[in-house]
Amino acid sequence: MAQTTTDHDQYQLVETHLQTRNTNGTTQCDLCLWRCKLSHGQRGFCQAHVNRHGTLYNLSYGILSAIDIGPIEDKPVKHFRPGTQVMSVGSYGCNFRCGGCHNLEISWGVEALDDLAKGQSTAAYVSPERLVAAALRHGVDGIAFTYSEPAVWLEYVVDVAKLARKAGLYTVYVSNSFVTDEALEIVAKHVDVLCSDVKSLSDAFYKDICPVATVKEVLGSIAKAKQLGMHVEVRTNVIPGKNDSPEELANIAAWVRDSLGADSPWHITKFFPAYKLSDVPPTPTEILHTAADLGRKAGLQNVYLYDDKGCDCAETNMPVAAYLDDDPLAVHTIKKCAADCCEDEGILLKKYEQNP
Numbered sequence: 001m002a003q004t005t006t007d008h009d010q011y012q013l014v015e016t017h018l019q020t021r022n023t024n025g026t027t028q029c030d031l032c033l034w035r036c037k038l039s040h041g042q043r044g045f046c047q048a049h050v051n052r053h054g055t056l057y058n059l060s061y062g063i064l065s066a067i068d069i070g071p072i073e074d075k076p077v078k079h080f081r082p083g084t085q086v087m088s089v090g091s092y093g094c095n096f097r098c099g100g101c102h103n104l105e106i107s108w109g110v111e112a113l114d115d116l117a118k119g120q121s122t123a124a125y126v127s128p129e130r131l132v133a134a135a136l137r138h139g140v141d142g143i144a145f146t147y148s149e150p151a152v153w154l155e156y157v158v159d160v161a162k163l164a165r166k167a168g169l170y171t172v173y174v175s176n177s178f179v180t181d182e183a184l185e186i187v188a189k190h191v192d193v194l195c196s197d198v199k200s201l202s203d204a205f206y207k208d209i210c211p212v213a214t215v216k217e218v219l220g221s222i223a224k225a226k227q228l229g230m231h232v233e234v235r236t237n238v239i240p241g242k243n244d245s246p247e248e249l250a251n252i253a254a255w256v257r258d259s260l261g262a263d264s265p266w267h268i269t270k271f272f273p274a275y276k277l278s279d280v281p282p283t284p285t286e287i288l289h290t291a292a293d294l295g296r297k298a299g300l301q302n303v304y305l306y307d308d309k310g311c312d313c314a315e316t317n318m319p320v321a322a323y324l325d326d327d328p329l330a331v332h333t334i335k336k337c338a339a340d341c342c343e344d345e346g347i348l349l350k351k352y353e354q355n356p
């Protein structure tokens with residue numbers, strides 16, 4: 001049922017790659033472990049996938065919230081093509097709701113995704129071909145999917161990754177790893193690098209940001225990505241009072257050693273206050289050093305500490321148009337679905353959401 005190739009010059013809904021029709025009339029999205037079961041007119045937890053008459057579609061295919069160019073080390077990825085430049089892109093939508101998430105307008109993107117659903121969005125639409133062409137024009141070596149959660153943007157990620165590989169570019173997937181095995185198998189075929197969070201080893205921590213997530217599932221996905229042949233690097237954003245006990249940090253390090261290898265990098269980043277955790281102070285430098293010491297003590301050979309860098313969710317809306325070759329005004333025009341199946345002149349969902 002899934003649409004596997006796209007050649008869309010204009011914005012349109014693209015069928016969700018992994019979906020299953022249930023006998024009770026709902027359709028299940030199998031991209032991430034929420035496995036949302038949706039009826040006509042409903043959207044999944046991430047808000048980026050919608051059921052229309054029994055078929056699920058991705059609303060955010062080709063929709064970019066931000067682009068930036070910088071060293072791959074900034075993702076952070078240190079052991080894959082060091083010294084190269086990567087074009088980072090993000091969309092809208094995430095399957096977690098972290099209390100310390102920065103710039104919810106991008107990472108969760110609820111308003112942006114609402115606008116897409118209503119055919120009122122002016123977010124930039126960039127086809128996979130245009131994105132890869134832009135990357136080549138800017139002379140970068142790879143493309144990274146980051147800022148929002150790429151698991152909920154899989155259709156676009158895969159199409160870009162296929163073209164990127166053909167063009168000699170590598171791809172990087174910066175994720176929270178709350179993903180199904182079947183989605184990961186698709187990603188691993190086309191994407192070179194997984195940079196994943198290991199946020200905590202406590203189920204309570206994960207439950208707080210995603211009621212259906214468990215540590216076992218997240219760690220299992222990361223280990224599986226490595227088994228599937230991806231280059232994997234993990235990072236832990238150390239949050240005071242949440243995941244900074246020496247015992248937990250030592251256990252994370254031991255998991256990296258045992259599951260990914262003693263030479264696998266562990267990136268330790270600083271927490272900066274935001275959203276519901278605005279009253280939590282930035283991570284003290286000495287705690288970051290304690291974490292790094294515990295990592296080395298556990299036998300990890302490549303521990304990296306960042307006293308000035310948080311996690312890679314979006315901080316600002318970066319100027320998408322500046323990286324494209326079009327008239328900047330044309331990039332941000334109203335986006336309505338170009339497919340002719342809606343029978344409502346491209347206004348995607350308004351009537352269905354009012355009368356589900």
Ligand code: SF4
Nearest residue numbers: 029032035036044046
């Ligand atoms: S990607 Fe995850 S959160 Fe979004 S609709 Fe699919 S299962 Fe639900």
Ligand code: SF4
Nearest residue numbers: 094096098101107313
């Ligand atoms: S911090 Fe990352 S995983 Fe958590 S809600 Fe924000 S974008 Fe999603």
